[in-house]
Amino acid sequence: MQAKNIAIVGSGLVGSLLAIYLRKRNHSVTVFDRRPDIRKVEFSGRSINLAMSVRGWKALEKVAIADEIKKIAIPMHKRAMHVNGKPEYHQYYGDEGEAIYSISRGVLNREMITLAEKAGVVFRFEEKVWDVNLPEAKIYTGETEKGAWKEYQYDMIFGCDGAFSRVRHKMQRRSRFDYSQDFLDAGYKELEIPANPDGTHRLDKNSLHIWPRGKFMLIALPNLDGSFTCTLFMPHEGENSFETLTDDQKVLNFWKKNFPDAIPLMPTLLEDFNKNPTSALVTMRCYPWTYWDKIALVGDSAHAIVPFYGQGMNAGFEDISVLDDIISKAENDDWQAIFETYQESRKKNTDAIAELSYRNFMEMSSKTADPDFLLRKQIEKHFSDKYPDKWEPLYSNVTFSHMPYAKALELGDIQSEIMDEIMKEANIKNRWDTVEIEHKILELLAERG
Amino acid sequence: MQAKNIAIVGSGLVGSLLAIYLRKRNHSVTVFDRRPDIRKVEFSGRSINLAMSVRGWKALEKVAIADEIKKIAIPMHKRAMHVNGKPEYHQYYGDEGEAIYSISRGVLNREMITLAEKAGVVFRFEEKVWDVNLPEAKIYTGETEKGAWKEYQYDMIFGCDGAFSRVRHKMQRRSRFDYSQDFLDAGYKELEIPANPDGTHRLDKNSLHIWPRGKFMLIALPNLDGSFTCTLFMPHEGENSFETLTDDQKVLNFWKKNFPDAIPLMPTLLEDFNKNPTSALVTMRCYPWTYWDKIALVGDSAHAIVPFYGQGMNAGFEDISVLDDIISKAENDDWQAIFETYQESRKKNTDAIAELSYRNFMEMSSKTADPDFLLRKQIEKHFSDKYPDKWEPLYSNVTFSHMPYAKALELGDIQSEIMDEIMKEANIKNRWDTVEIEHKILELLAERG
Numbered sequence: 011m012q013a014k015n016i017a018i019v020g021s022g023l024v025g026s027l028l029a030i031y032l033r034k035r036n037h038s039v040t041v042f043d044r045r046p047d048i049r050k051v052e053f054s055g056r057s058i059n060l061a062m063s064v065r066g067w068k069a070l071e072k073v074a075i076a077d078e079i080k081k082i083a084i085p086m087h088k089r090a091m092h093v094n095g096k097p098e099y100h101q102y103y104g105d106e107g108e109a110i111y112s113i114s115r116g117v118l119n120r121e122m123i124t125l126a127e128k129a130g131v132v133f134r135f136e137e138k139v140w141d142v143n144l145p146e147a148k149i150y151t152g153e154t155e156k157g158a159w160k161e162y163q164y165d166m167i168f169g170c171d172g173a174f175s176r177v178r179h180k181m182q183r184r185s186r187f188d189y190s191q192d193f194l195d196a197g198y199k200e201l202e203i204p205a206n207p208d209g210t211h212r213l214d215k216n217s218l219h220i221w222p223r224g225k226f227m228l229i230a231l232p233n234l235d236g237s238f239t240c241t242l243f244m245p246h247e248g249e250n251s252f253e254t255l256t257d258d259q260k261v262l263n264f265w266k267k268n269f270p271d272a273i274p275l276m277p278t279l280l281e282d283f284n285k286n287p288t289s290a291l292v293t294m295r296c297y298p299w300t301y302w303d304k305i306a307l308v309g310d311s312a313h314a315i316v317p318f319y320g321q322g323m324n325a326g327f328e329d330i331s332v333l334d335d336i337i338s339k340a341e342n343d344d345w346q347a348i349f350e351t352y353q354e355s356r357k358k359n360t361d362a363i364a365e366l367s368y369r370n371f372m373e374m375s376s377k378t379a380d381p382d383f384l385l386r387k388q389i390e391k392h393f394s395d396k397y398p399d400k401w402e403p404l405y406s407n408v409t410f411s412h413m414p415y416a417k418a419l420e421l422g423d424i425q426s427e428i429m430d431e432i433m434k435e436a437n438i439k440n441r442w443d444t445v446e447i448e449h450k451i452l453e454l455l456a457e458r459g
Numbered sequence: 460m461q462a463k464n465i466a467i468v469g470s471g472l473v474g475s476l477l478a479i480y481l482r483k484r485n486h487s488v489t490v491f492d493r494r495p496d497i498r499k500v501e502f503s504g505r506s507i508n509l510a511m512s513v514r515g516w517k518a519l520e521k522v523a524i525a526d527e528i529k530k531i532a533i534p535m536h537k538r539a540m541h542v543n544g545k546p547e548y549h550q551y552y553g554d555e556g557e558a559i560y561s562i563s564r565g566v567l568n569r570e571m572i573t574l575a576e577k578a579g580v581v582f583r584f585e586e587k588v589w590d591v592n593l594p595e596a597k598i599y600t601g602e603t604e605k606g607a608w609k610e611y612q613y614d615m616i617f618g619c620d621g622a623f624s625r626v627r628h629k630m631q632r633r634s635r636f637d638y639s640q641d642f643l644d645a646g647y648k649e650l651e652i653p654a655n656p657d658g659t660h661r662l663d664k665n666s667l668h669i670w671p672r673g674k675f676m677l678i679a680l681p682n683l684d685g686s687f688t689c690t691l692f693m694p695h696e697g698e699n700s701f702e703t704l705t706d707d708q709k710v711l712n713f714w715k716k717n718f719p720d721a722i723p724l725m726p727t728l729l730e731d732f733n734k735n736p737t738s739a740l741v742t743m744r745c746y747p748w749t750y751w752d753k754i755a756l757v758g759d760s761a762h763a764i765v766p767f768y769g770q771g772m773n774a775g776f777e778d779i780s781v782l783d784d785i786i787s788k789a790e791n792d793d794w795q796a797i798f799e800t801y802q803e804s805r806k807k808n809t810d811a812i813a814e815l816s817y818r819n820f821m822e823m824s825s826k827t828a829d830p831d832f833l834l835r836k837q838i839e840k841h842f843s844d845k846y847p848d849k850w851e852p853l854y855s856n857v858t859f860s861h862m863p864y865a866k867a868l869e870l871g872d873i874q875s876e877i878m879d880e881i882m883k884e885a886n887i888k889n890r891w892d893t894v895e896i897e898h899k900i901l902e903l904l905a906e907r908g
Binding site: 156182185186187188189190191192193246290 | 605631634635636637638639640641642695739
């Protein structure tokens with residue numbers, strides 16, 4: 011395959027990983043980013059934490075950087091549930107040895123930019139792309155929108171510039187471009203549980219901690235330095251909302267009522283609460299993702315999702331490994347065919363993970379503390395342990411497998427229908443582990459073929 | 460209420476009608492449009508035809524211009540169906556005297572700009588708005604995006620600049636702005652049936668003519684000059700699509716096969732087909748529609764819909780009459796409260812007409828020629844004639860009433876469920892007008908409260 015001169019817009023996780031992939035195939039790669047080099051700016055080492063799972067790891071393995079990255083990741087085997095009036099209890103995510111991995115976005119991004127540079131990628135930081143000529147694959151950058159612009163010509167351009175992508179924005183102005191952006195009623199704010207004075211973690215470090223409270227929740231993910239990055243997810247308006255927490259006393263009262271066990275863990279709560287912005291949560295969908303053989307969107311620019319399944323980065327990385335598979339199989343230099351296969355194979359799957367992620371807010375914030383939900387999960391687990399070929403839990407299919415997301419969603423919906431039936435069985439609380447229930451599940455599975 | 464200095468972006472039907480309304484309340488009104496004055500450009504008098512129904516008329520009556528506009532409208536009492544191998548047959552839209560009115564968009568727009576000018580509205584044609592400062596209600600215009608801009612300051616700005624609104628575009632860049640654009644697989648192309656040499660119409664002029672063909676259809680609406688404006692709706696790609704009609708012979712063969720009776724009526728078919736563009740059909744939704752007390756979207760800029768219910772202009776005009784009612788009831792100068800009431804009351808209704816319009820493509824192109832569908836309509840009509848208080852057909856609620864669109868959709872869905880049940884009755888073809896069926900409908904209605 012002929013070496014191309016390629017531009018990538020965006021030096022985030024997806025942009026820098028894609029750059030590494032394309033360099034391995036000997037293309038020339040230049041990455042533009044309006045921000046400064048993340049390695050050179052002051053940076054706490056915390057920021058938003060990610061949960062890397064097998065789809066993400068696979069994409070890193072293919073370019074042999076997974077081992078390097080694993081050094082900066084902390085395995086989380088379970089949810090640690092903080093319910094008022096109950097001791098902390100645990101829900102394992104998968105089988106023994108299965109875990110999702112807490113990684114700081116900033117630490118990971120720095121590492122990947124360095125790996126990309128080593129692979130020969132050129133980075134042009136603090137150079138903002140204002141416009142893109144799609145059919146000619148030209149990029150225009152400059153200091154200001156109305157000032158003088160510099161023109162660059164490439165063979166192709168990848169838009170890895172996130173949910174508010176400039177590249178997609180340009181495609182969006184064309185006819186027959188489907189697009190949607192939907193904001194959740196809930197937003198989020200980052201907070202912190204600092205390390206103990208001796209550098210150890212104040213909570214179990216191999217857990218994703220959740221304080222589920224119905225329409226809002228607090229979560230905490232471990233960092234290497236002993237701290238946890240916490241996120242409060244809560245409606246913007248209404249009862250128990252960001253809008254109501256207008257002063258320190260109100261924040262403190264809210265914490266005393268809802269997260270009393272977290273107060274001693276969070277000495278900088280009020281400071282963090284006032285300093286950090288309240289951010290919005292958006293799902294973005296669009297189609298097509300590509301233009302001729304010139305332009306392709308990868309990652310959040312094509313499919314931004316809400317964070318409740320921990321799959322945002324994993325889905326973006328999977329875009330790259332799938333695209334790479336398609337390139338491997340392509341018999342000639344037909345990039346238009348490669349791009350079409352790529353978008354057709356990914357679109358239904360990223361729509362599915364968008365849907366699953368949206369639904370999972372309810373599951374995490376509300377259902378994880380609901381006895382009926384826990385019984386459902388227990389029945390599923392019991393059955394799945396006995397018939398692993400017949401029933402893999404949805405969470406595992408999404409998190410610990412490479413099954414296409416659309417297939418996982420489809421199977422999950424069938425399982426959900428079956429469990430709705432099972433939960434209607436008389437006296438299910440006491441009969442949940444009987445042979446009759448087991449046979450009933452087998453029967454319902456057979457019906458749904 | 461204090462007189463305000465108001466800008467309207469867009470001099471189309473909604474922009475010019477809103478300008479008249481606001482002048483009646485003594486506000487200063489300036490309308491910006493990037494296009495030249497439609498009265499001064501050469502203009503065939505045909506272009507896309509509209510179907511004005513009671514919601515549109517009401518909005519015109521409130522400012523006493525309905526009589527003037529009625530002079531340029533042609534009533535259409537019925538659908539005239541052109542099915543191959545059958546004589547033309549008719550489906551009345553409503554009761555005796557009820558009609559929708561064919562009006563040329565261009566003729567109407569010219570008339571309304573003149574009426575607005577008479578009312579004291581200032582028009583700034585050929586002045587393109589490039590940017591809007593939302594919180595300060597400032598407008599920036601200029602020759603080019605990168606050239607020098609002129610700044611205007613207003614008390615408030617209305618975005619009436621259509622489906623691809625610049626004003627909305629600016630709002631869309633803000634956080635928590637929900638937005639979607641969805642393109643239909645089908646597009647459209649305008650064609651013509653010219654007048655007879657003596658200026659009479661070649662088909663019945665008081666009908667909306669339809670050639671329903673399943674996934675595509677041709678329609679024709681009458682003009683004052685004896686011609687009809689035709690529109691071919693058809694998929695962009697696939698079997699029977701625009702993509703396949705690549706030369707004159709293919710177009711002609713397609714017409715011979717599908718619209719043979721229309722060939723002698725369309726002497727300029729090939730010329731029109733080649734000259735006129737194939738256009739896309741889009742549904743756009745967004746929210747919120749307003750910003751503080753400064754900015755409001757009205758008409759297509761807030762809710763562009765596909766044309767299959769003939770309600771695009773009617774919905775835009777209803778926005779204006781509803782907004783005017785809210786202004787009348789407002790006790791003080793609180794425009795933020797006015798705008799909030801406006802968007803809350805309209806959003807659910809314009810979502811409903813978007814849904815109904817989308818569904819109606821199937822009804823017009825496919826079901827209108829289906830015997831089962833015709834029987835359904837016959838049963839509904841029979842029952843509705845006997846129990847007008849209990850059953851008003853959906854089409855009538857949308858077209859011949861001022862019932863909120865959301866309510867019409869809700870009632871329509873209930874009726875549809877009931878008719879699904881009725882159509883399952885044994886031997887319904889012969890029993891459709893019996894007392895048993897009548898009682899069954901009454902019973903099903905009672906169940907659904």
